Amino acid sequence: MRLYRTKDYDDMSRKAANVISAQVIMKPDCVLGLATGSSPIGTYKQLIDWYNKGDLDFSRVKSVNLDEYKGLPRDNEQSYYYFMYNNLFKHVNINLDNTNVPNGMEPDSDKECGRYEKVIADLGGVDLQLLGMGHNGHIGFNEPDDVFAKTTHCVDLAESTIEANKRFFASADDVPRQAYSMGIQTIMRARKILLIVSGEDKAETLHKALCGPVTPHVPASILQFHNDVVVVADEAALSKMPK
Numbered sequence: 001m002r003l004y005r006t007k008d009y010d011d012m013s014r015k016a017a018n019v020i021s022a023q024v025i026m027k028p029d030c031v032l033g034l035a036t037g038s039s040p041i042g043t044y045k046q047l048i049d050w051y052n053k054g055d056l057d058f059s060r061v062k063s064v065n066l067d068e069y070k071g072l073p074r075d076n077e078q079s080y081y082y083f084m085y086n087n088l089f090k091h092v093n094i095n096l097d098n099t100n101v102p103n104g105m106e107p108d109s110d111k112e113c114g115r116y117e118k119v120i121a122d123l124g125g126v127d128l129q130l131l132g133m134g135h136n137g138h139i140g141f142n143e144p145d146d147v148f149a150k151t152t153h154c155v156d157l158a159e160s161t162i163e164a165n166k167r168f169f170a171s172a173d174d175v176p177r178q179a180y181s182m183g184i185q186t187i188m189r190a191r192k193i194l195l196i197v198s199g200e201d202k203a204e205t206l207h208k209a210l211c212g213p214v215t216p217h218v219p220a221s222i223l224q225f226h227n228d229v230v231v232v233a234d235e236a237a238l239s240k241m242p243k
C-alpha cells in the first residue's frame with residue numbers, strides 16, 4: 001500500500017487525478033471503476049481540466065461505477081448515473097455506450113446483480129478502481145457487517161448512510177432504502193485501487209481501516225489485503241495516523 005499525504009482536498013484531488021491520468025495514458029482502452037459522492041468531485045474536475053487542455057483522451061476508456069440507488073431512474077437528480085453524467089461523462093469524450101452504472105430501475109435484484117457482474121467480467125475486469133470511504137468505513141455501499149459481501153448485490157442502507165446522504169434529498173424519508181453495489185470481492189478483483197479520503201471527520205475510521213484489524217466491521221480495512229492500493233488522503237483525514 002502506498003500512502004500519499006496531501007495538504008488539503010484540492011491537493012488530494014490533483015494527486016488522485018494524476019494517478020487516473022497515468023492509467024489512461026498508459027492504457028488508453030482501460031477499464032476505470034468510478035465512484036460518486038463528494039470525495040471524487042474535485043478529481044473529476046481536474047480530469048476535465050486536463051481533457052480540455054488536450055492532455056487526456058477518454059475515447060477508448062470504459063467505465064463501471066460502484067453503485068446505484070435501487071428505484072431511481074437515470075434522470076433523477078440524485079441517481080448516481082445523473083451524478084456521473086453531470087460531473088464527468090458529459091464534459092469529456094468518453095463514449096456513453098462504454099459507461100456502466102447498475103440499473104436502479106431493474107426490480108429483480110438477482111437479475112441486475114448477475115448482469116452487472118457479467119458486464120465487468122466481459123470487460124476483462126477493472127484496471128483501476130477509484131474509491132471514497134464512508135464515515136463508518138463503507139466502500140461502495142458495503143456497510144459494516146459480520147461478513148464481507150462478495151459480488152454485486154442489493155444492499156439495505158445503514159441508518160448512518162441514509163443520514164449522511166439525506167443532505168442531497170428533500171428529507172431523510174426520500175433517501176432510497178436500498179442500492180445495488182459491487183461487493184467486496186468485486187472491488188478486490190480490480191488490478192489497482194485508488195482510495196481518496198478527505199476531512200477530519202473520517203480520520204478515526206481511516207486510521208482503523210489502514211492500521212487496525214481487517215474486519216467486515218470496517219469494510220475498507222480489506223484493502224490491506226490488496227497488493228496494489230494507493231491511498232491519497234489529506235492531512236485532516238490522516239490526523240489520527242502515527243506521525
Ligand code: F6R
Pocket residue numbers: 034035036037038039040066067131132133134135138139140141
Ligand atoms: C459512492 C460510494 C460511497 C462513497 C462514500 C463516501 O459511489 O460508493 O462508498 O464513496 O459514501 O462518500 P463521500 O465522498 O460523499 O464522503
